[in-house]
Amino acid sequence: MHTPYAVATASRDDSLDFSKAGCGNEGRGSAMAVVAAIATAVALFGTSSAGAQTRFDARATAAYVTVAGDTLYEVAQRYLTDTGGWRALALLNHVSAPRRLPAGMTLRLPLALLRRDSTPVSIVALSGLVTARMRGSSAGAGASPSVPLLAGRILGENDSISTGSDGFATLELDDGSYVSLAPNSRIMLSILRKMALTGIEDHVIELQRGEVSNEVTHAKRPEDRFEVRTPSIVAGVRGTRFRVNELPSMTAVEVLDGTVAVGTSAKAGQDKAAADSAASQFVSAGRGSATPNGGAVGVPQPLLAAPRLVDPGKVQDGKVVTFNIEPAPSAGGYRVQIARDADLLDLIRDARVQAPSATFSDVPDGTYFVRVSAIDAGGLEGLPRVYAFERRANELSASAAHRAGSHEYRFAWRASRADPATRFRLVLSRHRDLRDPIVDAVDLAESSLVVSDLPAGEYYWRALSEQYEGGRFYETIGPVHAFTLAK
Missing domain, CATH: 2.60.40.10 (Immunoglobulins)
Known part of the structure; x- marks a missing residue:
């Protein structure tokens, strides 16, 4: 009686042990042949995203259950990078009749051979000067020029985005993650891929200058990847909020939620996997690391607590x-x-x-x-x-002048926000803090008030405007002014 094959899930640790399928010692030789066949297929057919060949070894597979009418050629055409990979599928799954697959059969498809489709990125918000250079073209001869970006623009793999001194941009990835660029920043969308059949997401952002803030959707699969790379570090996450800032002498990583794995970037002649794992640090929420250029990954340290504003509910009504x-x-x-x-x-x-x-x-x-x-x-x-x-800008200007030849002082004011229902208030005191006012005139419709017979001395005063708009009361408080009345 034939023993069913074990279903292999998308796991890097899955071993191709054909003894479970009744292959015995001979199966171990077959397993080696399968691994070799898949490795050869990867070398021949390649993958559709840079660096993807090293992400999965030949033993990592995903399961596909056949339906009536399936052939191995059609499965390969539907899910693999190249249809020629059907031979590796036949060897891996012991299929001797690739044109006659029974319905309900579980096939194991190597992740290394699965097609990786490019995914779009949309500009959901921007302000100031934001430009893009399409398809990663360089500044050399024949390069695509930088073009201004507008909200709603769709970008793709290898496109570069730059912000000016007043520029901000937020990008939304296909999985709902967000990447926000600060002013004077530049990134390249190095890898934007989704794997056929599995839905595995693969996103790599290269931060070439400045800072990015990231809000990453929690990974649904162990193989999902979101990385931010700089010349100094690689920051990999599985669902979190974090910032990466490429400074002149160091790279700062600050984690607001979740955990970020920070490792050093590969140098010329260095194996990437070794570089990514060497001296790596896990930085948890509320902590950050500072990695000097060319140095080891910084030891995580606590971030400063969030500060508070003074009078945060104040309406911002001044000139600035x-x-x-x-x-x-x-x-x-x-x-x-x-x-x-x-x-x-x-x-x-x-x-x-x-x-x-x-x-x-x-x-x-x-x-x-x-x-x-x-x-x-x-x-x-x-x-x-x-x-x-x-x-709600409503700048309040005011002045005071002594009327020549009289004992009168004229106080005048003007609100920059025109409103016929505006009322004013004048407070005049001998004290800088305006306590014990000599004059406290309220509900003034006019833009001036004359006060007479003031004795000599120092005086302090201010004007206020009062307006109602949209059912809400607004009071604009002007600065305290001072004058000295001579004898």
């Missing part, structure tokens, strides 16, 4: 948008980013500052989200905190 940060211990600087969405995929501003304050100009009215993080002395960016805020 300003965020003040509560100083964080051990911080050597701060990063402040503004986006149109809560996930900060659609970024529009990005600033690194030493002092705990950041200012942005030319931000249109609207609802935005700000992300703040602290940067340690070694250059690692810490954990972020996100706030929503409203931008």
Whole structure:
């Protein structure tokens, strides 16, 4: 009685032990022949993605259950890189009649021979100058020129994307992962593939300059791969959020969720597998590593805690948008980013500052989200905190002048946001903190007020505007002014 063949799943450790199929000692020789045949097929037919030949050995297979009418040639045509691979399938599966496959038969298809189809990448958000060079063309003669990108553009394997000093871009991969480029960054989409039959995803991003933030969909299969490579390191993940920043003297990896395996990049003449595994470090959530150029992978260390904003609910109504940060211990600087969405995929501003304050100009009215993080002395960016805020510009200018030949002082003000229903308030005091006001005039419809018979001395004052819009009350508080009234 014939013993059914064992089903081989997509596992690198699967051994082709034909003794389970009743082959005995002779089966071991057949197994060696199968491995040799598959290796030969890989060499002859190759694969459709760079570096894919080294990902799977000849013993890693996936199962396919035949249906009525299947032939080995059709299976090879449907799933393999080259139809000539049917010979390796016949040897591996002991098929003597490749044109007559019974329905319900489980075939083992080597992963190394399965077709790898290219997958698209779409631009889901961008701001500022973002360009692309198609199909990885170089800057040499006959190269494809860089072209400006627009949201919705579809890119593919070996395309390069660059951002200018004001440029931001977020790419969505076919599995729902996101890659966001910071200003002054460049990446190449080195590998974008999905394996036939198995659905195994293979994504490799080369960071050539600057920084990328990644939100990677959790891997569904052990063989799924998402890597970010720089000249110094290789960062591999299985579903996580992390940043990679290629700096002049080092590469920083900061993990916000999940775990990232960080290894050194292969050098000329060095075996890639050995380079990827040598001195590798696993960096878990809330930790980061700094790898010096040409050096060993940095030891993981804790990231700084997320800082807090001062008065985060304040409406940003001034000429510029300003965020003040509560100083964080051990911080050597701060990063402040503004986006149109809560996930900060659609970024529009990005600033690194030493002092705990950041200012942005030319931000249109609207609802935005700000992300703040602290940067340690070694250059690692810490954990972020996100706030929503409203931008509603309403600059309030004010002046005060003594009327010549009188004991009167005229206070005037103007709101940049025209609204006939605007009301103003004037507060005048002898104290810098405006306590115990001499004048506290409210609900003023006019843009000025005259105060008479002020005694000599120092005075402090400010104007405020009050507006209602969309059922909400808005108060714009002007700065404190001062003047001295001589005797």
